[in-house]
Amino acid sequence: MVIKFTIVGFRSADPNGPVIYMGIYHLFYQYNLYDAQTGNIVWGHSTSTDLVNWTPQPPALLRSEPYDFKGCFTGSTTLLSGGKPAVLYTGLDFSGIQVQNLAVPKNVADPYLTEWVKSPYNPLIAPNSVNKIDGQNFRDPSTAWLNPDGNWRMVVGNQQNGSGIGLLYRSKNFIDWIQAENPLHFLNNSGMWECPDFFPVSKISKNGLETSTIGQNVKHVFKASTANTDYYTIGTYNPTNDIFIPDNRSLDIGLGFRYDYGKFYASKTFFDSSTSRRILFGWVNESVNNLEINSMRGWAGLQGIPRRIWLHKSGNQLLQWPIVEIEKLRMNPVIEDTTVLMPGSIREISGVNATQADVEMSFSAKTLENAEKWEANWNNPQLVCSIKGATVKGGLGPFGLLVLASKDMQEYTAIFFRIFKGDNNNFIVLMCSDQTRSSLRLPSSDYDKTTYGVLLNVDPLQEKLSLRTLV
Numbered sequence: 001m002v003i004k005f006t007i008v009g010f011r012s013a014d015p016n017g018p019v020i021y022m023g024i025y026h027l028f029y030q031y032n033l034y035d036a037q038t039g040n041i042v043w044g045h046s047t048s049t050d051l052v053n054w055t056p057q058p059p060a061l062l063r064s065e066p067y068d069f070k071g072c073f074t075g076s077t078t079l080l081s082g083g084k085p086a087v088l089y090t091g092l093d094f095s096g097i098q099v100q101n102l103a104v105p106k107n108v109a110d111p112y113l114t115e116w117v118k119s120p121y122n123p124l125i126a127p128n129s130v131n132k133i134d135g136q137n138f139r140d141p142s143t144a145w146l147n148p149d150g151n152w153r154m155v156v157g158n159q160q161n162g163s164g165i166g167l168l169y170r171s172k173n174f175i176d177w178i179q180a181e182n183p184l185h186f187l188n189n190s191g192m193w194e195c196p197d198f199f200p201v202s203k204i205s206k207n208g209l210e211t212s213t214i215g216q217n218v219k220h221v222f223k224a225s226t227a228n229t230d231y232y233t234i235g236t237y238n239p240t241n242d243i244f245i246p247d248n249r250s251l252d253i254g255l256g257f258r259y260d261y262g263k264f265y266a267s268k269t270f271f272d273s274s275t276s277r278r279i280l281f282g283w284v285n286e287s288v289n290n291l292e293i294n295s296m297r298g299w300a301g302l303q304g305i306p307r308r309i310w311l312h313k314s315g316n317q318l319l320q321w322p323i324v325e326i327e328k329l330r331m332n333p334v335i336e337d338t339t340v341l342m343p344g345s346i347r348e349i350s351g352v353n354a355t356q357a358d359v360e361m362s363f364s365a366k367t368l369e370n371a372e373k374w375e376a377n378w379n380n381p382q383l384v385c386s387i388k389g390a391t392v393k394g395g396l397g398p399f400g401l402l403v404l405a406s407k408d409m410q411e412y413t414a415i416f417f418r419i420f421k422g423d424n425n426n427f428i429v430l431m432c433s434d435q436t437r438s439s440l441r442l443p444s445s446d447y448d449k450t451t452y453g454v455l456l457n458v459d460p461l462q463e464k465l466s467l468r469t470l471v
């Protein structure tokens with residue numbers, strides 16, 4: 001159930017600046033006008049009234065000025081006072097240096113925001129001998145927030161000596177930006193921090209919060225894209241000292257929680273004021289090792305299904321779920337009664353003939369006595385899933401779904417669980433996605449068929465294992 005954008009023949013990448021304006025949802029994205037490869041990057045633009053059906057608009061930002069001649073790269077949209085949208089984005093100048101720029105709508109009365117005007121003050125921020133910023137690693141300004149002192153703040157991703165940094169900037173007028181003495185957040189040896197995102201979450205409600213919200217019942221989330229993964233950490237923002245402190249340093253960027261344990265990168269959130277939700281977009285890149293395939297095929301990259309996110313009641317991690325609007329696509333329901341699955345058995349769900357499906361299932365075991373022991377040296381769930389793939393029988397698992405399966409069951413993609421015994425009489429639940437038998441006619445030398453895995457924070461003694469799969 002892919003959210004389809006009309007971009008056949010081109011390449012789509014990082015989601016940029018999602019926003020709702022005059023009742024219309026806008027999603028911008030990294031976009032190659034000429035080829036299904038990286039290069040010639042501009043801002044593609046699509047609009048929607050329901051976050052499901054999207055209409056392509058003319059590109060919002062084209063490479064037209066010395067400061068973005070080599071590309072209009074990732075950035076964010078901020079709603080200024082009065083609700084006027086403003087885009088901050090990274091441009092690659094003639095010399096290949098990354099600089100930060102501003103663009104605003106040409107006509108604020110146009111709900112589709114089809115034309116944008118670049119500021120005459122661009123570039124607003126550029127590396128120089130004074131700020132000593134590495135111009136090769138200085139990109140992706142975040143959505144800005146209004147501090148209680150009346151000035152704007154925003155973050156730009158950076159790297160210094162192998163350490164990820166979220167550089168903090170302040171502005172009174174959204175044009176003149178001054179770098180803060182200290183970054184909003186950093187972590188030694190964490191690599192380049194791309195596409196930073198910084199936003200508040202409520203401690204007492206599932207509702208999203210407007211980006212400038214600060215208060216007693218508010219936590220903040222700092223997210224960065226690094227090493228092909230989107231990591232986030234939850235903590236406290238001090239608006240006076242302009243510093244973010246994670247609640248748990250062991251769960252900092254690159255160490256703890258991810259938005260997703262498969263292909264999902266360069267994500268961006270926005271506050272949907274019409275429904276009081278915070279919504280997450282992410283880029284799903286191609287599983288292609290031979291990039292010439294993209295050009296021959298004529299397209300590459302897709303935007304993932306939008307997800308609603310909120311803070312778990314424990315306060316230490318986020319929860320997420322596909323937006324409810326996706327359920328508008330449901331039709332011809334197929335209802336299966338409770339089924340007992342015997343070890344090694346496969347049961348076909350009959351009556352599903354569509355190329356898209358939204359499957360909800362739950363599993364429970366009559367007994368957990370046969371669960372295998374979780375080995376002490378298993379510290380990488382993805383590696384365990386690779387070793388114990390879908391065809392490896394275990395004490396309690398694998399059990400789950402085989403999707404897009406051939407009639408002879410030689411080809412399929414497996415999504416499954418395994419349950420193990422821990423050292424403290426507890427049980428450990430592993431969830432895997434095994435692509436080793438996906439599209440067997442396509443050689444692994446050309447296509448990435450990685451097996452993914454993650455440990456789940458559930459107790460199979462107390463609750464069923466539920467699985468929702470969008471095909």
